[in-house]
Amino acid sequence: MxxxxxxxxxxxxxxxxxxxxxxxxxxxxxxxxxxxxxxxxxxxxxxxxxxxxxxxxxxxxxxxxxxxxxxxxxxxxxxxxxxxxxxxxxxxxxxxxxxxxxxxxxxxxxxxxxxxxxxxxxxxxxxxxxxxxxxxxxAEKFKADVTKSPIPRFDLLDFRDYIYIGVQFSRGCPFTCEFCDIIELYGRSPRTKTVTQMLAELDRLHALGYRGHVDFVDDNLIGNKKAVKLFLPHLIRWQKERGYPFRFSTEASLNLADDDALLGLMRDANFFVVFIGIETPDEATLVHTSKKQNTRRSIADSVHKLYEHGMFVTAGFIVGFDTETDAMADAMIACVRDTAVPAAMIGLLTALPSTQLHRRLAREGRLHSNADWDRELPGDQCTAGLNFTTKRPRQQVLADYRRILETVYEPRAFFKRATGVGLALKRPRLREEAVQWKRIAHDLRTFVRLCWRMSVGHRELAGPFWRMVLTLAVRNPRSFEFAMVNVVMFTHLYPFSRFVIETLGRQIAAIENGDYVEPTMMPAAIGSAEVEPAAAKAAIPVAA
Incomplete structure (x- = not known):
């Protein structure tokens, strides 16, 4: 394998x-x-x-x-x-x-x-x-019985090779976001494993000696709220009986913030981070892309609600929607600032195969052919998105994207957000949590390496980093180790954002110099209602 x-x-x-x-x-x-x-x-x-x-x-x-x-x-x-x-x-x-x-x-x-x-x-x-x-x-779509899915072969892994281990509770998502392929791959009726199944998987991990970070890889853990609310009390009991050997992360939709009871259950189970697809602060764009669930509540207030329940947020943002205006960049920068999300994954819109977006762009004759695959996909959606003809000038979209990255990942801006989250994070007191000396020693080694990297490897980051360390150590020490997770992620996001910014600069220069050649378009008929869906799969997808 x-x-x-x-x-x-x-x-x-x-x-x-x-x-x-x-x-x-x-x-x-x-x-x-x-x-x-x-x-x-x-x-x-x-x-x-x-x-x-x-x-x-x-x-x-x-x-x-x-x-x-x-x-x-x-x-x-x-x-x-x-x-x-x-x-x-x-x-x-x-x-x-x-x-x-x-x-x-x-x-x-x-x-x-x-x-x-x-x-x-x-x-x-x-x-x-x-x-x-x-x-x-x-396989027949959306018919797999996940209650028959076996315990993964965790014994094939060397746990030392990885930062965290994944498990899965559910598949599918009830929403209809135009650009998302999850509902195309797994359906809109989330199927969940049984409580017995999930606890057996965690038992196997525990028996193999694993301790630490476990990620629920579900694309929307709360897609079936009833099921997850039935499961979490059992997970809390399992954690308490074993001294909280695991701390959990997951992905969920923004409406998680509407349910205080659910947030409380996740806090008591020891969830510490949730990824949320914010995508854009522009309400017209959210409606246009069928992500209306993000228009029914304040994005910033919802994110801060999670901080109050002891979980910090990482989030996804997308640039390149048809309904964007020239004010988009300022609005997205303000949204990242107001939510205080330290690790914002910002990418270019990409028409993934079999999605509603893919089919619509194909019908409109705006979808690029896969003839330019090698040229257009050197990395991922951050450097090779926009696999279609944009409504706004392509150069303008790329320039806005570059400015967002430059602003959001400017070191002082990042550390201001990370410090703010660290101060706002209300981590629970888990009285049954056992002292795990092995994990403590590992975390200390990681922190020492991080201090060295911030002070020597990236000297320009030393000042804001140490100010954050001292502030949190004094004012909210319970959040300290979790706030440092964001800084660890920044060791990747900072140089990667610089790489993307340089790549965007070359792409913009190519357009300005007349060197950019518009890729071949798929025929407009492909992807229409008269054509088999399989025939529309030839366009360039970038992430699944």
Whole structure:
């Protein structure tokens, strides 16, 4: 089993934070280790994560079969794995979100397993056991029974390689955001695992000796509020009985802030960070993109509500919507400032395959063809988004994006937000929490490395960093270690934002100099109601 590498120039490459933690990468491939648990017990499995170690020819030669796949930013590495297997004569099978959305891009693989593995993997295994050495297997959409999903093969991992470990409670999201592919891949009716399942997964992690950060990788943990509210009291009890061995993170929609009872349950379970898709502060754009749930409440007040319940927020923002005006950059900068979100993931709008946005742009004849794939995808949506003809001049969109990044990730601005969150964060007193000396020692080593990096590696950051350290140590020491998480993330976001700013400068200069060539467009008919959805999958997607 091979997990392809994320490009070094991608947002998803967390090299510096991993080094500070003494790890090699942020998180292991939960999809592959879950798949591993579905394969026949007689199969001897080995996992190679290309983000933590190199895949060698001997690795491939020693295998009867290679299983690989993942997200679109991993596409270059995935195709390299496929090419290596083909050259060495070893059958290779691909699966995951990117092959499911754009199977034609993985035509070189011997096998393609498309859709959720629980619904189709048995057919692939049966074909392999019959001696078949090629084929395509497609699961029925949104029909996989996640209550039958097995405990992931956590035993295949070396926990020391990763900052945190992922688990999954639910799949799907009830909302209809035009640009999102989650509802296309997993549906709008979130399916959840049982309480017994989830506690069994946590028991397995605990029994294997893991302690620390566990991420619920759900695209919207509260997509099924009733189910998560039934689960959390059991999670709280499990944590108390074991002295709170885990601290949790997840992703949720902004309406989480409306439910004080739910926020209280998450606080008591020891959730400490939530990713929220804010996207844009412009109400007209939110309505246009069908993200109306963010228009029914104050974005800033909602985010600060989470701080009051002991959880800080990371957030996603998008530049490039059709309804944006010239005032967009100032409004987004103000939104980041007012929410005080330290780690804001700001990217360019990208028409992902099979999404409503993809289909609309195809109908309008504005979607770029995949003929320019290699030229347009050197990294991810931060450097290679806007795979369509924009309503505003492209140069203006890129210039606004550059100004937002320059302002938001100017060191004093970042540390002001991070300090503000550290002061506002009301971390709970977990009386049953056991003293975990091993984790304390690890955190101290990480903090020492961070101090060195801030003081020597990035000397321009030393002043604001030490002011933040002293302020929080005196005024809110309970939030200190959690506030430092944001600074650790900044060791990646700061240099990455500089890289993106430089890339944008070159793109803007190319337009100004007349060197930018508008990519080939997909025919306007493709993606229309008369054309099969599969025919519209040829456009360039950037992230899944």
């Amino acid at each position: 091979v997990f392809p590498r994320f490009d070094a120039n991608s947002f998803w490459c967390f090299k510096e934070p991993a080094e500070l933690h003494g790890a090699k990468y942020s998180a292991p491939p939960l999809g592959l280790i879950t798949l591993a648990a579905m394969l026949p017990p007689a199969w001897q499995l080995r996992l190679v994560d290309c983000n933590t170690s190199d895949l060698t020819e001997d690795d491939v030669r020693g295998a009867d079969l290679v299983l690989t796949g993942g997200m679109l930013p991993q596409w270059p590495s995935t195709t390299a794995v496929i090419a290596l297997c083909k050259r060495l004569g070893v059958p290779v099978c691909v699966g995951g979100p990117s092959p499911t959305s754009t199977p034609e891009m993985y035509a070189a693989a011997d096998f393609r397993v498309l859709g959720e593995a629980e619904g189709i993997i048995h057919e692939f295994v049966a074909a392999w056991e019959r001696g078949e050495r090629a084929g395509e297997f497609t």
